[in-house]
Amino acid sequence: MQPDHSAPGDAQFRKSLRLWHVVIIGLAYLTPMTVFDTFGIVSGITAGHVPSAYILALAGILFTAVSYGTLVRRFPQSGSAYTYTQRAINPHVGFLVGWSSLLDYLLLPMVNALLAKLYLSAMFPEVPAWAWVAGFVTLISLINMRSINLVAHFNLLFVAVQVAIISVFIYLCWRGLGHGEGLGTAWSLVPFADDQTQFAALAAGATILCFSFLGFDAVTCLSEETRDPGKTIPRAIFLTALIGGVVFIGVSYFIQAYFPTMQRFHDQEAALPEIALYVGGKLFQSVFIACTVINTIASGLASQTSVSRLLYVMGRDNVIPAGVFARLHPRYKTPVLNIAVVGLISLSAIFFDLVTATSVINFGALVAFSFVNLSVINHCYIRERQNKGLTNNLKYLVAPTIGFCIIVSLWLDLNEHSLLFGGVWALLGVLYLAWLTKAFRVAPPNCIAE
Numbered sequence: 001m002q003p004d005h006s007a008p009g010d011a012q013f014r015k016s017l018r019l020w021h022v023v024i025i026g027l028a029y030l031t032p033m034t035v036f037d038t039f040g041i042v043s044g045i046t047a048g049h050v051p052s053a054y055i056l057a058l059a060g061i062l063f064t065a066v067s068y069g070t071l072v073r074r075f076p077q078s079g080s081a082y083t084y085t086q087r088a089i090n091p092h093v094g095f096l097v098g099w100s101s102l103l104d105y106l107l108l109p110m111v112n113a114l115l116a117k118l119y120l121s122a123m124f125p126e127v128p129a130w131a132w133v134a135g136f137v138t139l140i141s142l143i144n145m146r147s148i149n150l151v152a153h154f155n156l157l158f159v160a161v162q163v164a165i166i167s168v169f170i171y172l173c174w175r176g177l178g179h180g181e182g183l184g185t186a187w188s189l190v191p192f193a194d195d196q197t198q199f200a201a202l203a204a205g206a207t208i209l210c211f212s213f214l215g216f217d218a219v220t221c222l223s224e225e226t227r228d229p230g231k232t233i234p235r236a237i238f239l240t241a242l243i244g245g246v247v248f249i250g251v252s253y254f255i256q257a258y259f260p261t262m263q264r265f266h267d268q269e270a271a272l273p274e275i276a277l278y279v280g281g282k283l284f285q286s287v288f289i290a291c292t293v294i295n296t297i298a299s300g301l302a303s304q305t306s307v308s309r310l311l312y313v314m315g316r317d318n319v320i321p322a323g324v325f326a327r328l329h330p331r332y333k334t335p336v337l338n339i340a341v342v343g344l345i346s347l348s349a350i351f352f353d354l355v356t357a358t359s360v361i362n363f364g365a366l367v368a369f370s371f372v373n374l375s376v377i378n379h380c381y382i383r384e385r386q387n388k389g390l391t392n393n394l395k396y397l398v399a400p401t402i403g404f405c406i407i408v409s410l411w412l413d414l415n416e417h418s419l420l421f422g423g424v425w426a427l428l429g430v431l432y433l434a435w436l437t438k439a440f441r442v443a444p445p446n447c448i449a450e
Contacts, residue, residue: 026240040271063403069234363422
């Protein structure tokens with residue numbers, strides 16, 4: 001029996017978002033300046049070849065982005081991988097993919113709060129770290145509760161700030177390289193590869209860098225608030241991934257050329273302040289850190305927006321309590337209770353460290369990416385039998401298979417924190433699904449008619 005749409009209330013999302021709104025929210029979600037946050041860690045893992053690790057991550061992401069675009073044309077509802085796998089494979093698998101996706105969606109706002117805590121505590125060490133987390137979470141929650149368009153316009157401003165500061169940074173690196181810093185030249189293949197380059201190390205680095213691309217798939221959660229989602233969302237997905245990837249590769253190239261090794265840094269996990277100091281001096285460092293705080297607000301807004309919509313869809317499907325999660329504010333048309341729940345979870349940033357938090361998030365992301373590729377093969381190539389001709393074989397079999405294989409290669413490099421935490425979370429999902437479906441005898445509830 002299908003759940004009643006109107007049970008939790010008959011409010012509906014406003015369809016007000018255009019392509020630029022969605023792309024901006026996606027770019028704000030993945031935060032172009034996040035390249036500085038993970039650079040020190042990944043440079044150590046890859047022995048100084050961060051740009052190549054980004055290329056490997058982007059390759060897998062773009063193939064997967066095509067798969068997302070294929071599915072959103074067929075199922076233009078919010079819910080992302082949860083909705084697509086539910087429809088393209090079966091409801092049980094869809095639930096478990098959605099459950100696993102919740103792991104990265106729920107924790108990414110917390111990571112932004114964690115980054116804000118790290119930056120602001122470095123600038124104002126006399127202020128308790130918990131105060132920065134509480135203030136950050138309160139700010140993004142209040143903005144998100146008010147309006148999705150308000151979020152988009154805030155993020156437009158914040159993305160523009162990122163582009164400006166990145167442009168200045170690249171200029172300073174180019175000038176420094178010309179004066180003998182780092183490799184002593186702005187044009188070199190060394191940041192990409194040398195005689196010591198190992199693919200296994202690049203794959204390990206790419207696994208961490210997948211975290212940087214999470215925003216490209218999150219925009220699918222905005223389908224029910226977007227005009228003509230079947231056309232707009234696929235474009236936004238690909239543009240978000242491609243633009244973000246180009247920025248990451250370009251910026252990491254200049255950083256790696258300026259810092260061929262990590263010997264100058266005292267703390268690889270928090271290398272950002274030192275990178276800004278060595279490249280531009282004290283004044284630039286202050287401006288740069290201030291901008292990074294602004295950018296964590298942008299990413300925090302976008303990530304909280306997406307997870308609150310995913311919770312709404314799962315609540316509307318009655319797989320989590322509809323009375324709590326499937327409600328929209330009658331005036332603002334936003335899932336206010338969901339936003340508050342995500343805000344409370346984000347307060348855990350008081351206790352987490354960056355490496356553990358980012359590695360845990362990647363488990364849920366890679367589950368979603370893997371099954372989206374498989375969903376295209378199962379739904380389009382097998383069910384719809386679009387398996388005749390070169391074009392169909394490339395679109396519905398070859399491309400998603402390549403995307404899946406690249407994502408699997410990233411799976412092999414997940415660390416023990418990610419596998420342990422993710423495995424426990426997945427086991428809880430299986431137990432909850434068993435209870436929900438009477439030991440798998442019935443399908444989980446969903447409100448999407450076949």
